[in-house]
Every structure is written in structure tokens, then in C-alpha cells.
Amino acid sequence: MKLYYFPPSPNTRKAHAVALHLQLPIELQFVNIQQGEQHQPEYRQLNPTGRTPVLEDGDFVVWESTAIMQYLASQVPNTLWPEDAKSRAEIVRWQSWQLAHWLQGCGTLQYENFVKPLTNIGEPDPQEVERATQIFHKEAAVLNEHLAERDFLVNNTLTLADFSVASDLTYAVPGRFPLENYPHIQAWYARIEQLPAWQKTAPQG
Ligand SMILES: N[C@@H](CCC(=O)N[C@@H](CS)C(=O)NCC(=O)O)C(=O)O
Structure with a gap:
């Protein structure tokens, strides 16, 4: 492959x-x-x-x-993508949420606060930052609450859902994502950052 x-x-x-x-x-x-x-x-x-x-x-x-x-x-048996329909529905639910909602806030903050200065294509647009910040808070509250009583998003074990949702936090620090009031997201993401696969795929430099 x-x-x-x-x-x-x-x-x-x-x-x-x-x-x-x-x-x-x-x-x-x-x-x-x-x-x-x-x-x-x-x-x-x-x-x-x-x-x-x-x-x-x-x-x-x-x-x-x-x-x-x-x-x-799907190439090998594993707990990231278990066989049963309920687990898969829950995983796809979080993957769908990531693409449709979580990305809207995270992606815009990443672009405005990190990519624009990095690539010299202008200053962050305050209206876009404000709009994205509101979306971020709305969605982060849901994620934080879900993680309050679990270590991972589905089945309390690492699944594809965690990789999908965590991907948008790759640039949380340079993108200035307002994560201060979301301790459960922070603790969960710290667990993801322990994974060798996450460390090996971290952006260089
Ligand atoms: N929904 C797509 C998004 C893919 C995407 O936007 N890729 C970007 C990099 S993050 C890209 O290749 N952009 C090139 C371009 O738009 O010209 C996915 O999940 O694969």
C-alpha cells in the first residue's frame, strides 16, 4: 500500500x-x-x-x-476499528462530528493564528478569529463533557475516533486554541501524545 x-x-x-x-x-x-x-x-x-x-x-x-x-x-483485527456495529456507529459519529463541526473552529484558528503568519499571507482576521472561537467553545464543551468520565472517546479504549478528533489539535498551541477551561480534553490529548504513532507523525521543526 x-x-x-x-x-x-x-x-x-x-x-x-x-x-x-x-x-x-x-x-x-x-x-x-x-x-x-x-x-x-x-x-x-x-x-x-x-x-x-x-x-x-x-x-x-x-x-x-x-x-x-x-x-x-480493516486490514488486520484490532480494537481501533472493532467489528461490532454499535462501536462502529459511535466511531463514525465522532469522525463525522470532527469533519463537520470540530474542524470548523480548529481549522480556522489554525489558519488565522498559525498558517497566515507562518506563510506571510497577512495578519489574523479578528472577525474570523472571533467566529471560530465561538464555534470552538460550543464544540469543545461537548467533547470535554464526554471525556469527563472516560479516557478515550469510544469503548474507553483507543479507536479511530481518537485519532480523528485529536488530529485537529496538532496545532493547538501555535493556533492559540482556547483550551484553558477544558481539562478533560487536555488530559485526553496528553494521553494521545504518549502514543509512539502520534509522536512519530508530529510535524517537524
Ligand atoms: N476532507 C479531506 C481534506 C483533505 C485536505 O484538505 N488536504 C489538504 C492538506 S490538509 C490538501 O491537500 N490541500 C491541498 C489543496 O487544497 O490544494 C480529507 O479528510 O482527506
Whole structure:
């Protein structure tokens, strides 16, 4: 299996961390999205949306990080993606929430407070920061409450749900995410940061 990836990306991180955690043999192919490689015709044949990551397994190709995670975790028996329907529904619930809601606040704060200064494309837009901060608080309150009595999101054990939701905290510090009043999120994320797969996929430099 070959993972086309862009290491600084939280979407890449989710998929790559699952492969590492399960010790799956994967080949890595760097796609330099800063140089526009995602728009090359050969790459667009793999993913017509021109985004990373993509997984290629023989003549099977899948894009969207969540689908890649599920495909990877289906290769071997494991507790990240258990067989039973209720566990899977709960995991997909959190993965759906991450893509639809959690990312809205986290992604915008990451962009405004971290990516813009880093790439010299302007100052953070205060209105966007305020809008994203409100979304962040609304969603973080739900996550914090859920984690108050558990160590992990589903089945009280590490699952794909944790990798998905944790990915958006990759840049929590430089993105100035207001996590001060969410002790259970902080404690849970500290547990995720202990995982070798999470440490190995941390952005460099
Ligand atoms: N929903 C997609 C999002 C993928 C995505 O936005 N990837 C970004 C990197 S974080 C990308 O490749 N962007 C390149 C571009 O938009 O040109 C997923 O979960 O895989």
C-alpha cells in the first residue's frame, strides 16, 4: 500500500498514525502541496479533488482521510476499528462530528493564528478569529463533557475516533486554541501524545 502524503497536514497525520499504530507495511510518497504537486494530471487521476492524503492498494485507490483510516484499520483485527456495529456507529459519529463541526473552529484558528503568519499571507482576521472561537467553545464543551468520565472517546479504549478528533489539535498551541477551561480534553490529548504513532507523525521543526 502506498500513502500519498503531506506530513504537516492533520489529515495526513490521522491516516499515517493509524498505519504506524497497526504496524502496517506502507510506502510513503511525499506530495508537495506547497509546490502544487496535487494539481499535476497524474495526481488528479488518483484524487480528482487535488488533495492529500490518498491511499493506493494495488489497483484500488481511496481518498478522504476518514475513509483511508477505516480501510487501513480493516486490514488486520484490532480494537481501533472493532467489528461490532454499535462501536462502529459511535466511531463514525465522532469522525463525522470532527469533519463537520470540530474542524470548523480548529481549522480556522489554525489558519488565522498559525498558517497566515507562518506563510506571510497577512495578519489574523479578528472577525474570523472571533467566529471560530465561538464555534470552538460550543464544540469543545461537548467533547470535554464526554471525556469527563472516560479516557478515550469510544469503548474507553483507543479507536479511530481518537485519532480523528485529536488530529485537529496538532496545532493547538501555535493556533492559540482556547483550551484553558477544558481539562478533560487536555488530559485526553496528553494521553494521545504518549502514543509512539502520534509522536512519530508530529510535524517537524
Ligand atoms: N476532507 C479531506 C481534506 C483533505 C485536505 O484538505 N488536504 C489538504 C492538506 S490538509 C490538501 O491537500 N490541500 C491541498 C489543496 O487544497 O490544494 C480529507 O479528510 O482527506
